[in-house]
Amino acid sequence: ELKVEQNxxxxxxxxxxxxxxxxxxxxxxxxxxxxxxxxxxSLESLFVLLSNGAVKQEGRLMASLDTKARLSTLHITAxxxxxxxTYFCAVMGASGAGSYQLTFGKGTKLSVIP
Amino acid sequence: xxxxxxxxxxxIIEKRQSVAFWCNPISGHATLYWYQQILGQGPKLLIQFxxxxxxxxSQLPKDRFSAERLKGVDSTLxxxxxxxxxxxxxxxxxxxxxxxxxxxxxxxxxxxxxx
Numbered sequence: 001e002l003k004v005e006q007n008x009x010x011x012x013x014x015x016x017x018x019x020x021x022x023x024x025x026x027x028x029x030x031x032x033x034x035x036x037x038x039x040x041x042s043l044e045s046l047f048v049l050l051s052n053g054a055v056k057q058e059g060r061l062m063a064s065l066d067t068k069a070r071l072s073t074l075h076i077t078a079x080x081x082x083x084x085x086t087y088f089c090a091v092m093g094a095s096g097a098g099s100y101q102l103t104f105g106k107g108t109k110l111s112v113i114p
Numbered sequence: 115x116x117x118x119x120x121x122x123x124x125x126i127i128e129k130r131q132s133v134a135f136w137c138n139p140i141s142g143h144a145t146l147y148w149y150q151q152i153l154g155q156g157p158k159l160l161i162q163f164x165x166x167x168x169x170x171x172s173q174l175p176k177d178r179f180s181a182e183r184l185k186g187v188d189s190t191l192x193x194x195x196x197x198x199x200x201x202x203x204x205x206x207x208x209x210x211x212x213x214x215x216x217x218x219x220x221x222x223x224x225x226x227x228x229x
Contacts, residue, residue, distance in 0.1 A: 004156075031214060031215070033217075040225075041222070042205065042220045042221060042222045042223050043157070043205070043220040045217065045219075048217060088156050088157075090156070092214055095162075095170050095172070096170075096172055098169075099162060099164075099169045099170055099212050100212065100213065100214050100216075101159050101162065101170065102157075102159065102218060104156025104157050104158070105156050106154070106155055106156050107154075107155070107156055
């Protein structure tokens, strides 16, 4: 059974600071997603990482994937208040039914303080 | 392109009552998913349809939950009878196919409160 662990689960950071969210997963996968969720809203896809060493950047967010370490990171550069949200990583893996399913981490709730 | 539609957005019921949720996927998407997201946790897959057939329902509590996808388009998820622990957001998602490379697109969700 695929397990996905994120840390930290809660992150309070000041505007302008840098920080990294970590996502570890338990079995081999070459497809990992990062989603953002605002309170009361659905999931917004931020990045999909498809291979070892993949790096994607959008604005102040940069995501990377190390499939050998089974680790993905989401790096926040010079945080601003608008980045306050919950961030989920999700890993695509084989299900027991012969198909594929996404397994999500518990999420990291980010609060950016002025 | 219209996204995944869900209704209702909010529902409050008492325990032991029944409730149903509706989902309309993105046009042309063959695969439809229902997820349960309990407060403070990530979404958990309940059931996956490919067209109108069930691909995976291994995590669906079948004693109280049921789902169908008639004609391979819209889907309904039903809970009967509801328990307090069913309070959660129910998310519907769809994807073009059901392979490893298919990206899932999520709807706005239905927030269920069971009193």
